[in-house]
Amino acid sequence: MKTFCLIFIVAFVLQFNGFGQASFSLDIGNKWYYQGKSTHRDYFYGTIKEITDTLSNGFNEVTAQYFYIDTVKIEKEFWAYIGGKFYVNSTPTIDGAKIIYNDFIIKDSCISSIYGSTCNRIINYDIFDKIYSGQKYSSGSGNAGGGSNESISIIPEIGIVKSTHYSYSNTGIAPTRSDTTYLIGMYNKIAMMGDTIFQAPIDTITAFFPLNIGNKWRYYVKYNNGNVGYAERTITNILSNNFREVSVTYSLGTSTNKEYWLYQNNKLYISTTPNIDASVCCYNPSLMGDEYVYRSSSLYPYFGKIYHRLAWIPNYIFNNKKYNAQVLELRAESSSPFCYYKTSDSLGLVEYYYPYSNDPRTETLIELTLTDVDTKSDQTSINYSLLQNYPNPFNPVTIINYSVTQQSTVKLIIYDALGRKVANLVNEEKPIGNYAVDFNASHLSSGVYFYQLRAGEFVQTKKMVLLR
Secondary structure (H helix, E strand, C coil), X not given: CHHHHHHHHHHHHHHHCCCCCCCCCCCCCCEEEEEEEECECCCCCEEEEEEEEXXXXXXXXXXEEEECCCCEEEEEEEEEEECCEEEEECCCCCCCCEEEEECCCCCCEEEEECCEEEEEEEEEEEECCEEEEEEEEEEXXXXXXXXXXXXXXXXXXXXXXEEEEEEEECCCCCCCEEEEEEEEEEECCCCEEECCCCCCCCCCCCCCXXXXXXXXEEEEEEECCCCEEEEEEEEEEECCCCCEEEEEEECCCCCCEEEEEEEECCEEEEECCCCHHHCEEEECCCCCCEEEEEEECCCCHHHCEEEEEEEEEEEEEECCEEEEEEEEEEEECCCCCCEEEXXXXXXXXXXXXXXXXXXXXXXXXXEEECCCCCCHHHHHCCCCEECCXXXXXXXXXXXXXXXXXXXXXXXXXXXXXXXXXXXXEEXXXXXCEEEEEEEECCCCCCEEEEEEEEECCEEEEEEEEECC
């Protein structure tokens, strides 16, 4: 009788604690597809994790493919569900592994030490049109200078569904960085759920800025004292170092002065002198996330070392049209931004704010005039477009869309990562219109490829990933 009661009590406790109740599918060939999001421009935008081997100690080898804007990196990690606990490690050992799921957890639990804290919490997670029960593992550490946090959400029926890494600085020197991957699809022997295709970020390898002599920008100016007026910027000269000399005039308040603009190495610079070292980078079409730079600048010498933050502005609206735009914020260490520039592909400088002057003001673009000095290709290239292929990554067929705004000879060419031509999809005269081309890469190996559109003098290149 005592033996029976003891067995009953043990069984009840184990069932109450959930031991043995979790069911993780860890078969060879199982795949998980994650979309990436980050505030850092060099971060991967997508990940595929696949179980590629099962080891004798119960660990499973996981091959992870990380898709960056210009390359694919492959790494290994190891997962195991042993004794009611789910382990994740860079080596196939329990020592040093993260325990991201624990059957014995029946309520939120945290352990703190001088090095930081580790928590396991019960969660409900909504994915694939269903709410699942799972756990969220989190850990954090820090000191007076800053620190970092990590969290991983996991569901027994599915696996890891979300992970976040966050780092911060209390000194104002290093930028805050947040990286997140979230599950969009999975495949195993039992089921196929969600989407297996993640979308690459739009990567505009080249941008267009109307920088010919005679081009004119008109701005609405609002002064901090409540006055309003107008400003005009006109390109008056092209210097030997390719800087554009820009004459700036105001209807009231500020006297006429000059600026210098330069588009070089896919970046737009603005300065008060034709010197790139004294310039600020206001637009970078290859930017994936926020870009942080600390450097001294003769443009604002009285602030000393200046903190630069360059970031995307989604869907900037001008004259009821959407444009790619970025904002550059400048500030001294441990201070709020003291000025900012907003610039846009196809438009140039669209907004400027600077409170530290005789006439503190905000300038907003209201009109852009392209003069007869511009070539016809410059005036129409705003409307040419080469869209990101879809799907991307793809296997083995993808669709490339492009638009042509005047009849011209069109070439659409595929290159490999070494710059070698591997396919010529279009090479003919095309009238005005929108076009879609199928690209079948069944004869090519996995990797990063480039596709380039040439239409008249318009040239644009984008990247795509073939995953076999």
